[in-house]
Amino acid sequence: MSAIGTPMKRREDPRLLTGEAKYVDDIQVPGQLWMGMVRATVAHATIAAIDTSAAEAMDGVFAVYTGADLQEMGLWGAPLPCAWVVTPDMANPAHYPTAVDEVHHLGEIVAVVLADSRYRAADAAEAVVVDYAELAAVPNLDAAMAGAAVAHSSLSTNHAYHWPLVPDPDALEAAFANAAHTVTAEFVQQRLIPAAMEPRGVLAVPSPYGGDITLYSSTQVPHILKVMVAATTGISEAKIRVVAPSVGGGFGAKLNINPDEMLAVALAHRLGRPVRWTESRTEAAGSTHQGRGQHQRIELAADAGGKLLGCRVHIDADMGAYMMLITPGVPLLGSFLYTGVYDVPAFGFTCDGWFTNLTPTDAYRGAGRPEASYAIERAMDLLAAEVGVGPDEIRRRNFLGGGDRFENLTVASTLVFDSGHYGPNLDRALELADYDGLRAEQQRRRAAGEPVQLGIGLCTYVEICGLAPSRALGGLNYGAGGWEHAVVRMLPTGKVEVVSGSTPHGQGHETTWSQIVADKLGIDPADVTVLHSDTAISPLGLDTYGSRSLAVGGVAISMACDKVVDKAKVIAAHLMEANVDDLVFENGAFSVAGTPAASTPIQAVAFAAFTAHNLPDGVEPNLQEQVTFDPPNFAFPFGTHVAVVEVDTETGGVRLVGYTAVDDCGTQINPLIVEGQVHGGIVQGVAQALWEGVHYDEDGIIKNPSLMDYLVPSAAEVPSIRTDSTVTPSTSNPLGVKGVGEAGTIGSAAAVMNAICDALSPFGIADLPMPASPQTVWRAVESARATTGGAS
């Protein structure tokens, strides 16, 4: 039986379900010191004075260091890294783990306390008194662009960079000149707190005499972190080991190189004592990067029949106070997707990045792509209304390849889409959602003038994942490659160890990888052990983000299995005294074609390779192969989401009552895991549409930092989700896989907002800002009633 394609239960689960799994905060080390962070309570100020005396006098306090102290101690070899300098002239003010003279956002670290317990570190941090001389803050994007205040005293402007992607400006111009219909829309992508349920945490354990240091971190990127620890602290890379133990979700928020990590390593290394820190949830609002933070303007040009001629996009992107690891690149990740699943002859995209005095932005589930999908999918609904056709029809008229299956198609943004088959995917979603029935019910409610109206929203998204071909990343000036590494080794007893360079934090890599290996080697998945997330065990890797694990890392594993079989075949031929070319490998055993009875199982070959008593000349002992896979192209999953909302026109309340998702992520290895990824992604996107958003006041202070006011949805707010899939294999890799980690989020915010606007279209309401809170909806309905006398 094939393991690939089977909804296998996850092998990760028992240890997670019983409390056996260890997250960073669960690991205790004798002699450890707790860091307490003294964080800026203002968004922009010079530090006039810091009084540490009270804290230093407290019981159990080992030391207190200000930013200036740490600079003097010479702890930093370089500022924290930005790996994506998007233009040669991009502004990039130095970002050290602690502020020295000037703070630039709420939550920036100004001093660190080391104490012998969690509680004492927190108490001592509170006892440090910082005297700030406040400077005018830049509390939002509008203020950044207006430029009355500048976020960094060292800079003359808030403008960070300008990045254009306009392949053919004349064609774009002509498209708009010749259009029968144009649509212009502006959207705000509010800032979001990623809110992985496990807060970030670090533990740095030095070996003072050996000279090496181990960093346990709640990170998605142990390999990248290792390189960056070396760059920032000056400790030799070869002396650093990074371990990501169980990690409680990431969603992009744990792919950064954070001040706290560097402080823990540098102080542990200097003091010869283990140093640790665990973020509190409220602290995280300021100390962990946020997502989104963009103003978008999208213009569509179409002919009389609604066929798209051109698409022009401008983004103003809120960088926050500093460029973190990929802060400036996030909008670029979306740039290529503003034409969605549509055949758009002319395209242009420009982006300006701006500094504010807010927590830096960076990757958050989808990173640039949910924003792109939101803009084009909202705009398509506006175009449908302008042309006078339904949202399904406007999409059909514009699908790439006419909705038929295509492979390796170059689109206007210059990318080559690996494969797509959009028409049947839309059909299936409409059928599963009972689209016609929903429209009938909507008509009934409209005709009856019922207060609770029904809205149906579509989103036909495409996303770009499988990051990434290293050359493509080089072309975008990204500071690293996009390959992934894998080792497959057969042990003497016939069991298999797989070493994966990609690092899970809830995705179930161990289960999925074992399924791939089981099929490739013809063995029981239970005989496969997957090792990962520790740079001492898995020295090469580029980690987990951008829905890349399967499409790059999983493929590397599959290719390494192929190499294992190739080598085993040579040994088997020797043992069987047969010709290599006559051997076939089936169900885990080698046999001469046509005589399956006399077969040699791969486990026997592994043992022979281990003893090495009788190997062919020139064949090395052991059965272990490695592959570094650099994908030739990205992968482009797609899908159709249908959201159904009830909007109470009297209270403004919106209730999501139905959600259907038909996703196409190419070949599926484990459909159970695919579905789970889709569910979770959808709810995160729904949450952006309906509830979440960071509220900053005019001084750059977060008004809703805790989970009491930042509305992460519970089970009570969301419905069950209907899912199905179509399968259009990718041409970018031999497994035909694409990726599914971000798909849900990329489809759902637009689907929900399209549904709300659909419900309110009789009121003449074409657009609403996210999140569509009851107040926002109620106000829009009231003002529509006031100006038009009101519909229904």
Added chain:
Amino acid sequence: MTVNGQPRAAEVEPRTLLVHYLRDSLGLTGTNIGCDTSSCGACTVHVDGEAVKSCTVLAAQVAGAEVTTIEGLATADGLHPMQQAFMDCHGLQCGFCTPGMVMAATSLLREHPNPTEDEVRLGLEGNLCRCTGYHNIVKAVLACAGGGA
């Protein structure tokens, strides 16, 4: 107090929260901490049979009580039916919310042995999960109820 059936006693600072006592003093790190405002439920344990957010009570307050943590659920015979249902239905991903979710769900079923989907959703309102979108968690709890756990 009794924790997972074993008598436990310790001198702790009066302000020590139950969750820190369990984690730091007893090494029972299955109970997680996901927030500082009693909002997330990751720390849910049973005190005298009732689901309690262990970050909202002091260790001293439950002196003498019977506390069950996630570590006390599975038996020599294997996973508790609720744990098994979570596994069967893929009701967990990163697993961080899971111990709290499982503890809340078992207590929910004790009070409502045959809940509707809405009752499950409302009953788990105090437990946040960022990974699963709740779909499979709800499915697991309903499956466990159906299985007569």
